[in-house]
Amino acid sequence: MRIGKSFYISFSLAVGLLILWSWIAVPFNDFKPYSQKIPDTALSFDMVPIPGGVFEMGSTGANEEMPVHKVELSPFWMGTHEITWDIFELFLDKNFELAVSEKPLSPQVDGLSRPSIPYLDMTFGMGKEHMPAIGMTQYGAIQFCKWLYLKTGIFYRLPTEAEWEYAARAGSKTKYFFGDDPSQLDKYAWFAGNSNGTTHPVGKKLPNPLGLYDILGNVMEWTSDQYVENAYQNRKSGISKDPIVPVQSLYPGAIRGGHYKSEPEDLRTAKRFYSKPDWKRIDPQIPKSQWWFPEAPFLGLRVVRPLHPPSQEEIMAYYNKAPIADY
């Protein structure tokens, strides 16, 4: 029996493609929780699937949250926890990453643009191990995602405002994902009522129904979006699909989730926050740092991964936006 050479080639090609496919995009039936190892280190972080769907975004609680409107989102994974210093510091300091890694860094990772090492103690005495990384700019948060991409080959990015609210709500239409009663917050969040004025190790409170810990409180989380106060006004009719407000200027950037000093009203899932130039007020250098907000110790990040990643060009366009100078 002869097996044609062309069959062999097609077969190998198919197997090859299958392997490649499973590497670059997990097949749909693998849309489940997983742990993302940081290659060549002992560190990892966990991701949970957020199935696509339609939800009602916004609330009647504040002008900038109105009107409540329908948004459809494609499926994505979201980090179960806020990114901690343990991982962020590898990105922050190449020498440290080299020292911790089991192998030399790839040329891409080696050549990556990294934060200026902050002249202040950016933990502000609140601790480092298992603590959320804090005080980074939106640019810094996105460059961290790029570092992750170069390390893992997987497209990680910041959530859009819509993705964040959708995931935080986990199907709820109430103020909080657990209902309207702020007295329940203590079970789920670090906030003004229980934090003692400091960040806490991630994952010590109960998660929301999708498995997201500290999604409210502890630290606020960066989104990919520009903050536009009346952004919802032009989404009044129909269903907005995967809405995003592209970043055009340095301020204000859209932020979500409340933090360790927030009052219950600010922990509502629809509550919107934005970045302020004041957060760099005590930066003594000019130009001011593109990477750090010395007066925003309450701001961190959580990553998402779309189930269907965009093209290589779109990925690089997301990561490679030139930083906007800040004087």
Place this chain on the structure above:
Amino acid sequence: MKNPSNNPRRDFLKTSALVTGGLMIQPFHIPGAYASGSDVIKLAVIGCGGRGTGAVFQAFDTGHNIKLVAMADAFRDRIDKSYEPIFNKYGKDKVDVPEERKFVGFEGYKEAIKLADVVILAAPPGFRPDHFEESVKQGKQIFMEKPVAVDAVGIRRVLAAAEEAKKKKLNVVVGLQRHYQSNYRETIKRIHDGAVGDIIGGQVYWNDGGVWVNARQPGQTEMEYQMRNWYYFNWLCGDHIVEQHVHNLDVANWVKNSYPVKAYGTGGRQVRTGKDHGEIFDHHSVTFTYADGTVIFSECRHFPGATNRVDERFQGTKGNVYLGGGNQGILKAWDGKDIYNHNRENNPNPYQVEHDELFDAIVKGEYRFADAENAAKSTMTAILGRYATYSGKEISWEEALNSNIDLMPERLAWDALPKVLPKEDGYYPYAIPGMTKVI
């Protein structure tokens, strides 16, 4: 614990008059009446890195009638990088620095100082004695960055110039900005008023991940390489115990109203050991003893991945103290009750306050600031710490201050050689405790 003197606090104030903000207000004469607003205050910046540029912004942001008239830096590109954002933000009414008033190289500062009423001195610390001495000689009002020298030879020059500045009633503000930060001012005022009794011990820390490294570029002379990487060479930086930890040691001196009489310590290079890490250590632990027997423990390190801590703690006979750069200031009685807890929110920006207060004094024709003496002695405290860790020996303040080891190169020029040079393998020699001579 008894000091030979009955009142060490008063003695201290006598010997270093203006440290604690007990300011003497005396009129002085600057040609032209700034207060009328009709005369422009001419400003020059010496050292045009990020910090020098930031200080120019802060000077302008005081709102007074100020014009930048001269810039000086060893490197042309630093001047250009600094000029552009200053000009873009403040425009030609405030920025009048034509080509002939951009001074490039080692000697240009003298000309730049000549053209100004007020100078900002923000070059690397090793140059500060030269720049400060010249500014005082020329009778200028001065803002200068910390630290103010890198060795005892430089400290003695700064102390002498500080005396001269006092005689000439030149305001000198130094960028030890905790003196201009409200949590430190308010908390330490209460300590000095006796809120926690006598201070009998303390711990001060600057433990963080480290700073930038600039790679060696093809064609650079050794002098240029070291200047571009000034943090890693003692003649320029003084080691991180001097460059950064001086802040915390200065707070200890301020709280104690005194300076240490001796130091004993240990240190070395553990994680920062590359060819691009020059000669400085990455950690120092020093025990400083004060005249009344009080021991202040000091620790500074650049260890990525380790727990950070940049703050100060003190123990008093009646209670304890916590101070931090993030606007913390907490006094607690030993029974745990709060005596004072500084409100962390909405404190004024200390970098701006430095300039607001300096220029306010200048426009009113008042002599209010003589920071240089304390800055020199706090810098000397850090240098004493380095001498102790580098030598491995206990060293007294007097021995340290009288050291004649001068770290500066014999000659400052791009083709001149600094005193510490890379070995054949490309690594720089560094101090070995027990063997290295520091005084």
